[in-house]
Every structure is written in C-alpha cells, then in structure tokens.
Amino acid sequence: MLHRGQESTDGTGGGELTVPMAWLYAEYIADELLRTGDLMPPTSFEFRAGRDALALTIFLSDTGGELSGIRVVTQLETWLSLTAYDQPWQDWVSGRMAKLAAEAADAGGPAPDLDLAAAAWRWLEETELLAPDLDAVPGGGPVIGEDDGPKVWTPAWQLGLPLGHLAIHLF
Structure with a gap:
C-alpha cells in the first residue's frame, strides 16, 4: 500500500510518494529466512504467520531507523532473543506498536510502514489456524502422523512466532 502526500492535480503540490521501505525490507528478510529454513510451503497460512511474526520482530526491533542499512547476520541474536519461547513477545509488539503510533501521530505525516505493520499485527491476532494440540498427547506418547491426534484453533502469532x-x- 503506497501513500501520497498532499499533491495538487497538476503535480505541483510538493507531495512525494511515501514508500514503506522499512516494512518491505523487514518482510523481505523474514521471507528469505523462512524460505531458507524450508519449514512450510510458502503458500500456506503457517508460512504467512511465520513471515508476519518475524517481519514484525525485525521491523519493531529497529529502534534507530537503520533497517535498510543493517546486516542481517549482526541482528540474528537480537531476533532470536525476542522470539524465544519464554519472552513476552505479544506484549512487546503491542507496546512498540503503541509507541510508534504515538510518534506518527505527533509527526502528523503518513506512516505507511506502521500501517502495514499494524495490518500484519491485526491479522496475526485475529486469525486462528487449526494446529495439533501438543498438550493433548496422553502420557507424552508419540503422535503417529501429522494429521493424527486432536487439533485446536490457535492464534496465528502463536504458530508463526516459533516458526520464525x-x-x-536454521539460517
């Protein structure tokens, strides 16, 4: 989604095309990491959940506005610690999104990166995917096949985060 600044119909209004480069770059990195890991088919909802969760982590961890200039290898440890199982990732995302929204409101200009990040966050929170119920395996016995066993509806972010x-x- 691209936004234009205030521009007159003859193009002399001084408005410039605002391209959400930070979000697009974060999404690209997340997509490449997931494709390299070959964990899910790229057309699956699980892949999308992983890509969006990882893209949010990458985008929101860029506190210095230097995302397009970073080297992925230097950020892997940060992203690993943010996506670790024992971390309050959902609370961290909510807090960072609120802070960025307040900054964007103060600035008064378009915030296309934030708009795309917010859309991804809404999808991750509001979408539920059917997944194996790992807590329902009696006695910790093995599950025979991928399609065997009970399944539960799980928020997309709870599936995407461990994939990311x-x-x-694996990178």
Missing part, C-alpha cells in the same frame, strides 16, 4: 524463531536458528 526456528528459521533464524
């Missing part, structure tokens, strides 16, 4: 974390490990 694993993809970082």
Whole structure:
C-alpha cells in the first residue's frame, strides 16, 4: 500500500510518494529466512504467520531507523532473543506498536510502514489456524502422523512466532 502526500492535480503540490521501505525490507528478510529454513510451503497460512511474526520482530526491533542499512547476520541474536519461547513477545509488539503510533501521530505525516505493520499485527491476532494440540498427547506418547491426534484453533502469532524463531536458528 503506497501513500501520497498532499499533491495538487497538476503535480505541483510538493507531495512525494511515501514508500514503506522499512516494512518491505523487514518482510523481505523474514521471507528469505523462512524460505531458507524450508519449514512450510510458502503458500500456506503457517508460512504467512511465520513471515508476519518475524517481519514484525525485525521491523519493531529497529529502534534507530537503520533497517535498510543493517546486516542481517549482526541482528540474528537480537531476533532470536525476542522470539524465544519464554519472552513476552505479544506484549512487546503491542507496546512498540503503541509507541510508534504515538510518534506518527505527533509527526502528523503518513506512516505507511506502521500501517502495514499494524495490518500484519491485526491479522496475526485475529486469525486462528487449526494446529495439533501438543498438550493433548496422553502420557507424552508419540503422535503417529501429522494429521493424527486432536487439533485446536490457535492464534496465528502463536504458530508463526516459533516458526520464525526456528528459521533464524536454521539460517
């Protein structure tokens, strides 16, 4: 989604095309990490959940506005720690999104990166995917096949976050 600043119909209004480069770059990095890990088919909802969770982590961890200039290898440890199982990732994302929204409101200009990040966050929170119920395996016995066993509806971010974390490990 691209936004234009205030521009007159003859193009002399001084408005410039605002391209959400930070978000697009974060999404590209996340996509490449997941494709390299080959964990899910790129057309699956699980892949999208992993890509969006990882893209949010990458985008929101860029506190200095230097995302397009970073080297992925130097940030892997940060992303691993943010996506770790024992971390309050959902709370961290909510807090960072609120802070960036307040900064964008103060600036008064378009915030296309934030708009795309917010859309990804809404999708991750509001979408539920059917996944194996790992807590329902009696006695910790093995599950015979991928399609065997009980399944539960799980928020997309709860599936995407571990996929993103694993993809970082496999990189």
